[in-house]
Amino acid sequence: MQVTVYSAFNxxxxxxxxxxxxxxxxxxxxxxxxxxxxxxxxxxxxxxxxMFVPDPFIYLRLSGREFIVMSDLEIxxxxxxxxxxxxxxLSDYYQNLRSKGKTPxxxxxxxxxxxxxxxxxxxxxxxxxxxxxxxxxxxxxxVKPELGNFIPEREIKTADEVRKLTAALRMAEIGxxxxxxxxxxxxxxxxxxxLHQNSPLTSEKLRSIIDTAVLQAGGFAANTIVAGGRQGCxxxxxxxxxxxxxxxxxxxxxxxxxxxxYFGDITRTVVKGRAxxxxxxxxxxxxxxxxxxxxxxxxxxxxxTVHEAVLSLFNKQGYKTGKIDGRMQGFFHGxxxxxxxxxxxxxxxxxxxxxxxxxxxxxxxxPGLYYSEIGGVRIEDxxxxxxxxxxxxxxxxxxxxx
Amino acid sequence: MQVTVYSAFNxxxxxxxxxxxxxxxxxxxxxxxxxxxxxxxxxxxxxxxxMFVPDPFIYLRLSGREFIVMSDLEIxxxxxxxxxxxxxxLSDYYQNLRSKGKTPxxxxxxxxxxxxxxxxxxxxxxxxxxxxxxxxxxxxxxVKPELGNFIPEREIKTADEVRKLTAALRMAEIGxxxxxxxxxxxxxxxxxxxLHQNSPLTSEKLRSIIDTAVLQAGGFAANTIVAGGRQGCxxxxxxxxxxxxxxxxxxxxxxxxxxxxYFGDITRTVVKGRAxxxxxxxxxxxxxxxxxxxxxxxxxxxxxTVHEAVLSLFNKQGYKTGKIDGRMQGFFHGxxxxxxxxxxxxxxxxxxxxxxxxxxxxxxxxPGLYYSEIGGVRIEDxxxxxxxxxxxxxxxxxxxxx
Numbered sequence: 001m002q003v004t005v006y007s008a009f010n011x012x013x014x015x016x017x018x019x020x021x022x023x024x025x026x027x028x029x030x031x032x033x034x035x036x037x038x039x040x041x042x043x044x045x046x047x048x049x050x051m052f053v054p055d056p057f058i059y060l061r062l063s064g065r066e067f068i069v070m071s072d073l074e075i076x077x078x079x080x081x082x083x084x085x086x087x088x089x090l091s092d093y094y095q096n097l098r099s100k101g102k103t104p105x106x107x108x109x110x111x112x113x114x115x116x117x118x119x120x121x122x123x124x125x126x127x128x129x130x131x132x133x134x135x136x137x138x139x140x141x142x143v144k145p146e147l148g149n150f151i152p153e154r155e156i157k158t159a160d161e162v163r164k165l166t167a168a169l170r171m172a173e174i175g176x177x178x179x180x181x182x183x184x185x186x187x188x189x190x191x192x193x194x195l196h197q198n199s200p201l202t203s204e205k206l207r208s209i210i211d212t213a214v215l216q217a218g219g220f221a222a223n224t225i226v227a228g229g230r231q232g233c234x235x236x237x238x239x240x241x242x243x244x245x246x247x248x249x250x251x252x253x254x255x256x257x258x259x260x261x262y263f264g265d266i267t268r269t270v271v272k273g274r275a276x277x278x279x280x281x282x283x284x285x286x287x288x289x290x291x292x293x294x295x296x297x298x299x300x301x302x303x304x305t306v307h308e309a310v311l312s313l314f315n316k317q318g319y320k321t322g323k324i325d326g327r328m329q330g331f332f333h334g335x336x337x338x339x340x341x342x343x344x345x346x347x348x349x350x351x352x353x354x355x356x357x358x359x360x361x362x363x364x365x366x367p368g369l370y371y372s373e374i375g376g377v378r379i380e381d382x383x384x385x386x387x388x389x390x391x392x393x394x395x396x397x398x399x400x401x402x
Numbered sequence: 403m404q405v406t407v408y409s410a411f412n413x414x415x416x417x418x419x420x421x422x423x424x425x426x427x428x429x430x431x432x433x434x435x436x437x438x439x440x441x442x443x444x445x446x447x448x449x450x451x452x453m454f455v456p457d458p459f460i461y462l463r464l465s466g467r468e469f470i471v472m473s474d475l476e477i478x479x480x481x482x483x484x485x486x487x488x489x490x491x492l493s494d495y496y497q498n499l500r501s502k503g504k505t506p507x508x509x510x511x512x513x514x515x516x517x518x519x520x521x522x523x524x525x526x527x528x529x530x531x532x533x534x535x536x537x538x539x540x541x542x543x544x545v546k547p548e549l550g551n552f553i554p555e556r557e558i559k560t561a562d563e564v565r566k567l568t569a570a571l572r573m574a575e576i577g578x579x580x581x582x583x584x585x586x587x588x589x590x591x592x593x594x595x596x597l598h599q600n601s602p603l604t605s606e607k608l609r610s611i612i613d614t615a616v617l618q619a620g621g622f623a624a625n626t627i628v629a630g631g632r633q634g635c636x637x638x639x640x641x642x643x644x645x646x647x648x649x650x651x652x653x654x655x656x657x658x659x660x661x662x663x664y665f666g667d668i669t670r671t672v673v674k675g676r677a678x679x680x681x682x683x684x685x686x687x688x689x690x691x692x693x694x695x696x697x698x699x700x701x702x703x704x705x706x707t708v709h710e711a712v713l714s715l716f717n718k719q720g721y722k723t724g725k726i727d728g729r730m731q732g733f734f735h736g737x738x739x740x741x742x743x744x745x746x747x748x749x750x751x752x753x754x755x756x757x758x759x760x761x762x763x764x765x766x767x768x769p770g771l772y773y774s775e776i777g778g779v780r781i782e783d784x785x786x787x788x789x790x791x792x793x794x795x796x797x798x799x800x801x802x803x804x
Binding site: 040052053054055073075076077104124125126130131132133143146208211212216220222234236237327328332333343344352 | 545
């Protein structure tokens with residue numbers, strides 16, 4: 001894949017940099033903003049500009065007018081795909097800097113555009129690159145990190161976003177269906193090891209089956225978790241090696257929709273064959289915790305309240321959280337997290353999280369319990385917060401034994 | 403997928419924070435370094451720590467000793483997978499901060515660890531988050547952005563890295579083989595539209611065929627380009643809609659190996675059916691440019707020299723670069739880029755790139771020519787730079803008509 005490089009031999013005809021007019025912003029936008037990032041990884045950039053660009057580029061919002069500065073490689077596509085922004089050609093600004101004997105770099109370009117717009121002060125996101133911020137300060141520009149969410153609107157999903165999130169969730173469910181179908185049709189071989197189409201069914205193989213189904217449904221599934229037995233006790237362990245009958249297997253699938261960039265997220269815990277009594281009790285407790293969370297989650301409920309209620313339920317049932325034999329066991333992660341153009345975004349629902357739930361937030365609900373002696377159970381659906389009962393966007397059934 | 407949240411109810415037994423001893427560093431490492439990033443997206447972090455962690459965490463190198471600060475969710479895995487680093491528990495530091503009435507956050511944790519190690523000055527990468535840098539400065543810590551590459555060793559690949567890159571490249575080649583096979587077995591329908599297994603063959607469908615093959619070979623292929631006809635003239639256009647016989651189709655596949663994180667990268671341009679004379683001449687010229695680049699690429703050659711030679715060859719053959727009818731045409735991207743744990747990394751090979759090639763660099767060689775009237779051609783292989791002739795790591799054949 002190629003990157004943009006300004007060509008020194010490039011016979012550019014200079015055009016007016018401001019021949020196109022941005023649409024009037026839909027609401028008062030007074031703060032001057034600057035972002036420099038690619039929009040494949042940076043969700044603020046993707047949300048704001050609305051197109052995927054693989055290399056970092058400059059976005060400015062000055063007195064409510066939005067500008068993006070694009071390389072020759074992206075400029076035509078940007079004019080089509082980001083109609084709200086004025087598209088400025090990076091190569092023109094580089095040429096301008098060179099003609100003044102200056103280094104053609106992003107800091108210099110930003111300085112030129114700020115001067116054209118008679119300002120020298122911008123807010124940037126917390127994750128703005130420190131090296132570039134330092135360069136800008138050295139050029140006399142005031143660069144301030146925005147405390148809190150840079151694009152606070154992202155937290156409240158529009159109807160269109162809920163549709164896109166739901167579509168991504170369906171891709172995750174398609175992956176889950178493929179994974180569970182493979183478990184169902186597996187045979188049990190020596191040492192309880194599973195055999196799928198006469199080959200050993202490993203975590204890697206089952207992940208490939210799931211990820212292929214997700215891909216064909218239009219999603220990218222990276223790092224899908226297929227963790228059986230003790231591996232399931234380490235909640236970020238992706239899982240490896242042979243899968244076995246009669247033990248807990250965690251399947252956690254969180255694909256990104258290829259076209260929109262929104263994420264789905266689902267977890268189911270299953271046993272191929274028969275669950276032990278301890279495993280079933282663990283499963284039922286986690287499921288009860290999830291149901292409790294759903295009943296509590298609505299606008300104006302403090303996020304910490306939801307998490308504490310689940311933790312308290314687990315405690316009352318005898319499932320303690322803390323270090324046992326030198327490793328964390330019990331319920332030692334959050335109850336949920338916001339889902340959107342990032343897999344983990346604001347708000348968080350956990351013991352240390354602050355603030356209250358708001359209508360329009362889309363949040364995972366995924367309590368889990370992990371004990372070396374039994375294995376791990378996590379059950380995850382996705383909730384849309386409303387002023388009344390929260391809506392479960394996930395449809396996929398919950399069945400322990402498959 | 404779950405995130406880490408410290409549990410307020412968590413009965414942690416405090417252990418000595420320094421009970422484990424890091425291995426002696428292999429060479430003098432005197433500069434104090436700080437990184438805060440996740441290692442799925444941040445290549446410096448992955449290179450240094452050697453394990454995938456989906457959420458941001460703290461890495462410190464102080465007087466040559468390496469520390470990582472991990473959440474309860476990751477700590478057990480980290481002790482196994484990052485044996486070179488001392489693994490410090492984030493929750494202990496948070497508890498410490500809380501007991502002092504301070505906010506438990508990364509800035510506070512970093513301050514505690516720097517104090518324990520009797521230092522207050524660190525270098526950070528250029529992409530270090532500006533918000534956190536500002537917090538650290540407010541705590542009296544000197545934070546300096548490292549100019550240039552933060553981990554300069556990354557640019558020169560070890561034999562092990564070349565093996566991993568080659569494996570990722572093979573995944574890309576498997577995708578290419580699947581894509582070209584689908585084109586070969588397609589029939590030509592009305593209006594030259596291609597039919598694959600009696601269904602219209604679109605860019606989306608062919609991308610899915612390619613990406614599925616890559617996935618099953620162990621790679622993640624995101625944003626594979628399948629761009630036919632005029633779409634191929636926009637080098638970052640992924641491609642959409644029906645594919646047609648007798649026109650140029652660009653296939654650009656750049657998967658990341660799931661296990662190692664290294665990237666492969668390959669581009670072929672093909673015609674299903676018969677290429678026009680203009681398309682064939684364009685193809686032959688690009689191929690000649692690529693061969694010229696390969697003959698020039700060796701240690702100590704300036705990167706710009708390679709790019710200029712290719713551009714000059716194209717010019718001499720009558721293929722000019724610049725704006726035609728208001729859009730960039732010709733050869734308006736770089737000749738290549740470093741390939742490693744990032745798809746685009748140092749060095750760049752282009753008109754504005756500086757420096758000379760070095761033995762051990764792994765670089766794409768991907769000239770291209772794009773004209774609205776003809777279509778786009780790009781041919782991309784991967785070179786390992788040596789002191790002699792560079793080695794082409796790509797094996798896949800180059801055939802225009804399929």
